[in-house]
Amino acid sequence: MSLLHVSSPHIHKPFSSVEQVMKQVLLATIPGVLVMTWFFGPGTLLNIIFGSALALGFEAWALWLRGKDFKSPLKDHSVIVTATLLCIALPPYAPWWLIAVGVGVSVLLGKHVFGGLGYNPFNPAMVGYVVLLISFPLQMSSWTEPRGVGDVPGITDAFVALFAASSYDGVSAATPLDLFRQNSGMLFDGLMASKAEMAGVIAGRGWDMVNLAFLAGGLWLLRQRIFTWHAPAGMLAALSVCALIGFDEGSSTGGGSILFHLFSGATMFGAFFIITDPVSSAVSNKGRLIFGALVGVLVYLIRVYGNYPDALAFGVLLMNFAAPLIDQYTQPVVYGTKKIEVDE
Amino acid sequence: MRQIFDIHGGIHPPERKELSDPGFLMDCPPPSKLVLPVTQHIGAPARPIVEVGDTVLGGQMIAEAQGPVSVPVHAPSSGTVTAIASRAVPHASGMTDTCIEITLDGRCEWIKCEGVADWRAESKAALLDRVRLAGVAGLGGAGFPTAIKLASDRTIGIHTLVINGTECEPYITADDTVMQCCAREVVEGAEILAHMVGAETILLAVEDNKHEAAEAMKDASAHLASAEVVTFPTKYPSGGEKQLIELLLNVQVPSGGIPADIGVLCQNPSTAMAVRAALIDGKPLTDRITTLTGMALSKPGNRRVMLGTPIGELLANAGFNSETSDRVIHGGPMMGFAVTDLDMPVVKITNCVLAPTRSEIPPPQPQQACIRCGLCAEVCPASLLPQQLYWFARAKDQEQLERHHLMDCIECGACAYVCPSHIPLVQYYRSAKGSMREASKEKVRSDNSRARFEARQERLERETAARDAKRAARKAAAEARLEAGDDPVQAAIERAKAKKAQQEGDQ
Numbered sequence: 001m002s003l004l005h006v007s008s009p010h011i012h013k014p015f016s017s018v019e020q021v022m023k024q025v026l027l028a029t030i031p032g033v034l035v036m037t038w039f040f041g042p043g044t045l046l047n048i049i050f051g052s053a054l055a056l057g058f059e060a061w062a063l064w065l066r067g068k069d070f071k072s073p074l075k076d077h078s079v080i081v082t083a084t085l086l087c088i089a090l091p092p093y094a095p096w097w098l099i100a101v102g103v104g105v106s107v108l109l110g111k112h113v114f115g116g117l118g119y120n121p122f123n124p125a126m127v128g129y130v131v132l133l134i135s136f137p138l139q140m141s142s143w144t145e146p147r148g149v150g151d152v153p154g155i156t157d158a159f160v161a162l163f164a165a166s167s168y169d170g171v172s173a174a175t176p177l178d179l180f181r182q183n184s185g186m187l188f189d190g191l192m193a194s195k196a197e198m199a200g201v202i203a204g205r206g207w208d209m210v211n212l213a214f215l216a217g218g219l220w221l222l223r224q225r226i227f228t229w230h231a232p233a234g235m236l237a238a239l240s241v242c243a244l245i246g247f248d249e250g251s252s253t254g255g256g257s258i259l260f261h262l263f264s265g266a267t268m269f270g271a272f273f274i275i276t277d278p279v280s281s282a283v284s285n286k287g288r289l290i291f292g293a294l295v296g297v298l299v300y301l302i303r304v305y306g307n308y309p310d311a312l313a314f315g316v317l318l319m320n321f322a323a324p325l326i327d328q329y330t331q332p333v334v335y336g337t338k339k340i341e342v343d344e
Numbered sequence: 345m346r347q348i349f350d351i352h353g354g355i356h357p358p359e360r361k362e363l364s365d366p367g368f369l370m371d372c373p374p375p376s377k378l379v380l381p382v383t384q385h386i387g388a389p390a391r392p393i394v395e396v397g398d399t400v401l402g403g404q405m406i407a408e409a410q411g412p413v414s415v416p417v418h419a420p421s422s423g424t425v426t427a428i429a430s431r432a433v434p435h436a437s438g439m440t441d442t443c444i445e446i447t448l449d450g451r452c453e454w455i456k457c458e459g460v461a462d463w464r465a466e467s468k469a470a471l472l473d474r475v476r477l478a479g480v481a482g483l484g485g486a487g488f489p490t491a492i493k494l495a496s497d498r499t500i501g502i503h504t505l506v507i508n509g510t511e512c513e514p515y516i517t518a519d520d521t522v523m524q525c526c527a528r529e530v531v532e533g534a535e536i537l538a539h540m541v542g543a544e545t546i547l548l549a550v551e552d553n554k555h556e557a558a559e560a561m562k563d564a565s566a567h568l569a570s571a572e573v574v575t576f577p578t579k580y581p582s583g584g585e586k587q588l589i590e591l592l593l594n595v596q597v598p599s600g601g602i603p604a605d606i607g608v609l610c611q612n613p614s615t616a617m618a619v620r621a622a623l624i625d626g627k628p629l630t631d632r633i634t635t636l637t638g639m640a641l642s643k644p645g646n647r648r649v650m651l652g653t654p655i656g657e658l659l660a661n662a663g664f665n666s667e668t669s670d671r672v673i674h675g676g677p678m679m680g681f682a683v684t685d686l687d688m689p690v691v692k693i694t695n696c697v698l699a700p701t702r703s704e705i706p707p708p709q710p711q712q713a714c715i716r717c718g719l720c721a722e723v724c725p726a727s728l729l730p731q732q733l734y735w736f737a738r739a740k741d742q743e744q745l746e747r748h749h750l751m752d753c754i755e756c757g758a759c760a761y762v763c764p765s766h767i768p769l770v771q772y773y774r775s776a777k778g779s780m781r782e783a784s785k786e787k788v789r790s791d792n793s794r795a796r797f798e799a800r801q802e803r804l805e806r807e808t809a810a811r812d813a814k815r816a817a818r819k820a821a822a823e824a825r826l827e828a829g830d831d832p833v834q835a836a837i838e839r840a841k842a843k844k845a846q847q848e849g850d851q
Binding site: 012076117278288331337 | 352355357358436438514586590596597598599600601670671672673675677678679680681682683684685686698700705707708709710712713714715716717718719721722725726727728729731732747748749752755757760761762763764765766768770771774
């Protein structure tokens with residue numbers, strides 16, 4: 001009998017694999033994507049399907065170029081997660097080439113130039129997003145109006161928008177964050193009351209529900225122990241504190257309410273799906289708390305004082321740069337290295 | 345009720361302890377021959393004191409301790425020494441070592457063993473001597489010489505003796521069996537140990553999945569005011585010495601230190617029993633209780649096994665079906681190592697031999713890239729950052745490995761157990777630790793030679809300086825004489841002149 005000579009431990013936690021982790025992240029996006037489909041129509045869904053197919057192609061190509069085995073890495077679903085996260089962030093009814101460029105940049109420049117899965121210093125989806133935002137600002141700001149099912153573009157419209165030459169801007173409208181940034185001279189309450197887009201249950205119409213849905217998916221991931229609470233809590237707390245400081249009773253030059261910031265734009269999606277990317281964030285729990293908090297501060301600053309309506313992608317990429325530095329100063333106290341008081 | 349403190353991390357792997365019934369101790373028929381390694385402990389190997397062809401009796405010392413950290417080896421039964429040669433021994437590296445092979449005569453003749461009449465009346469040194477001569481080493485898995493752990497320079501100020509009956513590794517039920525079937529002996533051993541080190545408190549620590557063992561310990565220790573049975577929730581690796589101490593006493597053993605530094609001594613129940621046997625029965629350590637388990641065995645269970653019994657023979661005895669299995673593990677599934685040769689013997693540290701079927705413990709899955717998910721850091725009982733250590737180990741970055749306290753890793757394997765990328769993390773750490781030890785040895789060597797070189801340099805300089813000083817002093821003295829009109833040259837000339845004048849005068 002030939003004996004297997006392997007190192008300890010000999011047993012492994014059942015159902016624990018990269019593939020499982022990625023699958024659960026994909027599952028957790030479902031509520032958010034469904035609510036987006038309710039309010040904006042099937043655009044996002046189509047983007048995700050198209051983007052994921054492209055991503056698999058880019059991944060296989062990149063692996064082949066690098067002389068790697070390209071069959072088993074495709075099964076880990078990581079590239080589908082990247083494409084899905086990017087496509088959720090893109091406006092629904094984006095043209096095909098926008099998605100292709102975004103996915104291509106994410107997979108090739110965001111991931112494979114650094115050595116593939118696990119080696120990327122930046123969040124690949126956000127790399128793709130920022131390249132698109134800077135290169136194609138018009139297409140990237142054409143968000144559809146959140147009308148609700150029955151009043152949104154149909155599946156045919158979605159295909160036309162995706163593959164027709166010109167961009168589909170028939171139903172595009174300003175997002176609450178756009179309105180907030182363009183606001184001049186109106187009190188915050190006045191702004192909220194005057195625009196239909198602002199009249200949601202919690203914050204802007206539709207967007208507050210989208211944020212709630214991503215929050216729900218994120219909390220499920222937290223329960224599944226895919227990540228710890230530190231990064232999301234850090235980001236949401238910091239954003240809330242900034243909003244609290246900057247709100248100044250809702251003057252025209254103030255920074256918007258806490259609820260407005262928490263439930264607008266990419267806040268919840270970012271807090272639970274983007275900054276929780278373990279590869280490009282800080283390592284220790286303390287580090288992740290700080291990482292998240294600083295993203296929150298950056299998001300607030302760019303939203304209120306910057307040139308872009310939302311700021312998650314910039315915030316995340318800037319903090320990706322800082323992650324190794326944070327790691328240097330946030331090493332946990334190892335067993336037995338605590339200073340002990342000498343008891344007499 | 346004693347308060348239990350939380351330890352960082354930990355995992356809950358399937359326990360699988362039901363496979364081997366801890367309530368029942370089986371005997372094992374003696375094998376035809378025994379293979380006894382001279383190193384069954386941590387420290388210097390013992391030196392064989394028998395020769396091929398010698399007949400030996402059970403309990404007779406066949407290899408003596410060499411140096412301070414070493415333990416002797418005794419023959420478990422009577423027979424003839426048929427070989428002293430290099431054989432495969434249980435070790436993570438699959439190495440070979442000197443072994444004494446005894447072919448048994450089946451008569452089971454023993455030397456006359458004499459214990460102490462009253463251990464309380466004996467001096468500590470005498471008790472310690474008996475423990476040392478009986479070849480007792482830690483039976484929990486590490487095999488550290490027990491007499492060293494009990495030696496006086498380490499035990500000053502020990503207040504608590506912990507009998508570590510945690511047995512947190514899945515599958516293993518050897519300590520459970522010892523605590524259930526030999527409760528009285530364990531407690532008596534604990535009493536002796538406490539007496540030897542001067543501990544006021546004895547904590548008998550048992551995980552809450554071993555209810556019967558805890559009850560047996562309570563019954564057996566009821567008469568002792570100083571002893572307390574403590575149960576606590578089952579979690580791996582609560583049985584790690586450092587983890588258990590934190591869990592019971594809420595103090596941490598300082599990094600690089602030993603439990604005695606904070607006044608604690610940990611011993612395994614089987615070790616306590618072996619100490620008792622050494623003192624009361626005067627019997628050296630020649631057998632132990634070992635768990636034989638795994639789905640590839642038709643008759644799993646706990647057996648009293650003679651040290652030196654080949655593992656293959658033991659497995660055959662337990663109904664091993666080699667068709668269904670492709671690995672045999674010495675120890676538990678978390679920290680044990682794969683047996684490379686079934687002729688390997690049972691040694692003092694063999695608390696378990698695990699023969700799983702292929703479906704029970706499937707071959708390891710291919711390693712994937714680390715995604716820094718941090719699950720490993722969540723479960724690490726030492727609060728390390730395993731994912732960072734992995735990257736630094738791969739980069740061979742010793743400075744960062746040191747900064748991240750690699751040496752405080754206890755190799756429990758919790759990180760690798762949860763790793764979704766199936767990275768054999770412990771393997772990386774072992775290898776990196778090896779290179780770090782090498783490097784620090786190298787550093788000591790180079791420091792020593794630098795010190796030697798500098799000392800020599802200093803000595804040479806000192807000698808030169810001394811020579812120069814001497815010369816200068818001589819010169820100064822000569823000059824002084826000159827100044828005082830005491831010119832030796834002039835004097836010599838004068839002397840010569842005087843001599844010449846005298847000669848001329850003589851003529």
